[in-house]
Amino acid sequence: MSSEKLNEDALLQNKLDRIRHTFIVLSGKGGVGKSTVAVNLALSLSLRGMRTGILDVDIHGPSVPKLLGLTGMRVGVSGEEIIPLELYGHIKVVSMGLLISGNEQAVIWRGPLKASVIRQFVQNVAWGELDALVVDCPPGTGDEPLSIAQLVGKKASAIIVTTPQLVATIDVEKCITFCRQLELPIAGIIENMSGFVCPHCGKEVDIFSSGGGQNLAMAYNIPFLGSIPLDPDIVKSGDAEQPYIYLYSQTKTAQRFDEIVDRIVSSKEIWKSDTEVKANDISNSAPIDVKTKDDNQEKGGNGFMRFAVPTYQGKLCAHFGHCEAFAIIDTDNNGNIIKEVFENPPPHEPGLLPRWLSEKGVNCVIAGGMGSRAQQLFAQQGVKVVTGAQGEYPRDVVEQYLKGTLQIGANTCDH
Ligand code: ADP
Helix, strand or coil, X not given: CCHHHHHHHHHHHHHHHCEEEEEEEECCCCCCCHHHHHHHHHHHHHHCCCCEEEEECCCCCCCHHHHCCCCCCCCEEECCEEXXXXXXXXXXXXXXXXXXXXXXXXXXXXXXXHHXXXXXXXXXXXXXXXXXXEEECCCCCCHHHHHHHHHHCCCEEXXXXXXXXXXXXXHHHHHHHHHHHCCCCEEEEEEEEEEEECCCCCCEECCCCCCHHHHHHHHHCCCEEEXXXXXXXXXXXXXXXCCHXXXXXXXXXXXXXXXXXXXXXXXXXXXXXXXXXXXXXXXXXXXXXXCCCHHHCCCCCCCCEXXXXXXXXXXXXXXXXXXXXXXXXXXXXXXXXXXXXXXCCCCCCCCHHHHHHHHCCCCEEECCECCHHHHHHHHHXXXXXXXXXXXXXXXXXXXXXXXXXXXXXXXXXXX
């Protein structure tokens, strides 16, 4: 073997060693919401404090950039390495759509060329240390899922996305056979567009029959990760190029995503490959050091803190009263961030936000600026307020605050 090839292999191995687990998201057919699930899954994992990457290996029709509002943006290049785009400060994204323009995508990519590009997407990308890399594949079981599955090896599993109508079809069975032939464990099946959430009354109606995903999972002895209803807000957020989970974190549908993510982070089976690879890990140790939603419910423990940071487009915003969303960040008694969610505030009305945040159990608000009336109201509720905070991502702001390194300037809106 040539020394060049050896170097390449060593480089690839080095990258793979730093990725704890790869989730390969597959579907038998297009249009079942595979990319939507992949993107929201990655975001949910990152909001739970996991270092997460999204790799879009759909070379002909990448949809991840659009779903994340990154259309027209480009990844960086430094020497031989591609620098992923970082979103919300914590999630790294690479897609063919962030490398070349739409017209260039019409180029014919034959199998070996695709395999070589996909290899570069792992080997030549500055992913750094990742807990989870979520890979969005084109539909079916063609060159792209094959290349990525062969490349990432043991610390990987597949997530199969289907809809109730397609559940029992040959396409889904093909996905299962594909994984079995490649000895790629299946983390589970997700039934998307399962039932319909009425936009008027919020009630869920079964338009197509649902539950088939669960039956299929049982028949093939595969975990069933959960179902996500057909929800018009998912289409709306997709069209607005805003991730659903980020915009609608308090809805029933978001709760379904959360339940699925709970199952994923707490599955010993999924993270087993990782513990097997690490010789000094105990085989039945906790799957990964990430809290499930329920773990985070018991507020008020010793040193537990819940912070609220007003944000605009995911970053600290100067105007407390007119922010787009609040990042609600929980820390444990060692000051580690255990959870981050974004919540949309109620419509602006004097005095409402302090009560709303206090009812959510927030102990400390870190803002760029805040009017004196709001500060008084927070004081009455026993909520600490820090104004004049400088920084970008809410998670960093909270971490810096806890370390005592947060830059504090003037209160930017003390009218
Ligand atoms: P795929 O990757 O399988 O081709 P996409 O994720 O691109 O599918 O989704 C196809 C379309 O379906 C998009 O318009 C998306 O917004 C919409 N969609 C996905 N999941 C849902 C859902 N649960 N409810 C409503 N629309 C959805």
